[in-house]
Amino acid sequence: MIKIATWNINSVRLRMPIVERFLTEQAPDVLCLQEIKTVEETFPYEAFAALGYTHHAVHGQKGYHGVATVSRIPLKEVTRNDWQDNGEARHVGVELLGPGRGMLLENVYVPAGGDIPDRELNSKFGQKLDFLERMTRWAETVSGPTLIVGDFNIAPLESDVWNHKQLLKVVSHTPLEVETLKRFQDAHGWVDIGRQHILDPERYFSWWSYRSKDWRVNDRGRRLDHMWASPELAAASTGHYVCEDCRAWDKPSDHVPLVTEFDL
Template identity: 65%
Template sequence: MSTLRIASWNINSVRARIGIVEQFLREEQPDILCLQETKAADDVFPADAFRKLGYVHQRLNGQRMHHGVAILSRVPLIDDEPGIWKHDWQANGEARHVGVRLEQGFHLENVYVPAGGDIPDVELNPKFAQKLAFLKRMTEWSETLTTPTLIVGDFNVAPLPSDVWNHKALLGVVSHTPVEVAALDALQAAHGWVDLGRHFHPAPARLHTWWSYRSPDWTVNDRGRRLDHMWASPDLAPRATAHKVCEPCRAWLKPSDHVPLITDFAL
């Protein structure tokens, strides 16, 4: 194997959408798939469906009907450092992180950042306060990293003006507010993370990963946002050879409102 292909996807219920997950795995053949918002406790996660496709190495952190993350892999996963692979950055027991060490020489961290509710005010909206606290704890964790790391997932923040369909219209909308962007910028600076999406597709190029279900036809108005990300440590980023957003998946049968990301790494 000369390339390691890693995919990330907020699937918005893995059991409801196992059909398109299987379609994606057959078409794109990632070596590792990181899922967010699986909405399934570990004992009902469709593990056998992944095993049948060769994804026999699995790390799950599930929760009934809410949240949940998973790493499914055709290559071995190592989790021999107890206590570091399931962080509770929101300090409330929600299943929002799972991580592993890879034989290829780096750590893989899969995270689902809280959406933050509808009101961008910490006094009026506890969910927004929790989101900012989550990002702050991630930032503190990032400052301690000494191992090459890839962090992927639904960060629920579109940081750049070109990461949303209309910058001015969304400045007061949760996911693109200045306070959230500042929090994400602080997280990125804490480890010198390289944003692989914008590394391979520099701003102001259009690059969306999410479209609301509320739009009758998401392709007509294209009101997308880039909420999903893949970030690499500075010493890992040079090994990334390609990155793409699998936008056609948004049009598949019973789609997630998010689409997958894929990055290839040279070994």
Template identity: 60%
Template sequence: MPFTLATWNINSVRLREALVSRLLTESAPDILCLQEIKTPLELFPYEGFAALGYRHVVARGQKGYNGVAILSKLPLEDAGDRDYAALGHARHVAAKLENGVTIHNFYVPAGGDIPDREKNVKFGQKLDFLTEMRDAFHADNPAKSIMVGDLNIAPREDDVWNHKQLLKIVSHTPIEVEHLGAAQEAGKWVDITRQDIPTGKLYSWWSYRSPDWNAADKGRRLDHIWATPDISNAAHGSRILRDVRGWEQPSDHVPVLATFDL
């Protein structure tokens, strides 16, 4: 049975509940993975999403920061979480569908502004988080799995608006790309978006700092959908909903989608 999955860093689900509802109504993915929900779960807007058919929710919340959630029309069960790098942050949650597919939803630390772990604790935490992801994938040898989320790294030259200018900017530095690549290789993950759209500039994030994000178009592809090799060939229909960045009071990220025939 085919299903469509979306991932979106919403930057506060309570502030942008109307935008999530609009996406669920207009694009109607079967599963939506959210990052930066920024709320304890007792305040999560379950009822509004349930009214749209998304009655199954697996989430980890945190007051004011972080937080990840998986909303689904399809039945799923909680498959746990990990506290990567022992940060005490709600940055990972997993859920399992009835067809046996496990979905991992990640929010990797942004890493601050200085790409030097000696000068910037947050950058060190980001690298440690990625290292623990690598080690976990090595140990778990994931199968029949999909991994999505705001990974806060644009790995390819065509995942950023200007490769040379961003080589020293957090999210595109060689050491971050190397760490993300090691995590991807450890799980043998396939980058589904780039499997479907192998060439050309692709962005899923545009800074709030730009007075005209659309005209400047200084984007980065920070949001990803990966799958294990045993199901990667079942994926198709990848797309990034750029227009969502122009909605009223938007997140600085936009949804990334893919369909799987499983």
């Protein structure tokens, strides 16, 4: 049995206290972080090592973006794909070498896409769509047991947002983004592990805006974070859950962790 978690942490150095709490309470074997907002030289390796997470693959960038995979299981970094096509640190891929040996674990941070869902008026939206298309071309080549996790910045299902009709023209839930993500899913036959265990139309959110002061009461959430697996790997998943309580911790990220357990 191995346990893998993903979390957009929104600055790993700033939020290291709640990362330590999460690792102590949930004890995943592997944690994939997005938006670490630090270069590799200043990543808090020692803090992770003190908790037993001595293996790592860090693709950092000063002040923005960045991804990191930390693990109690030996691993090796195998890829850094530039799906943004501009040098931003938004992906790192590793292969597990201990339990789960041979699993490829892809950690990705898809661009948010700005505020206007029109590539002619908003270049960031176009960059997001192009990023997803490059991911799709990559997915066509994937072989072997692979898990891709991270902040996809798209809530594809009606039940993945607090109000489907109100958000149809809001970046992250537009039909164009959903269609583009579906092409990525079909390119490899990815199984959406979250929705394999938390069945649609059950409520399932991973992000609540900082602008919502009482996020629990208003509950205006979206499912922007995902864990998708190759079919044979998805069949080995035995559990999946969302750590919503982390959103109420001191100085939280606006995202919460997702955790999947596998019997490998």
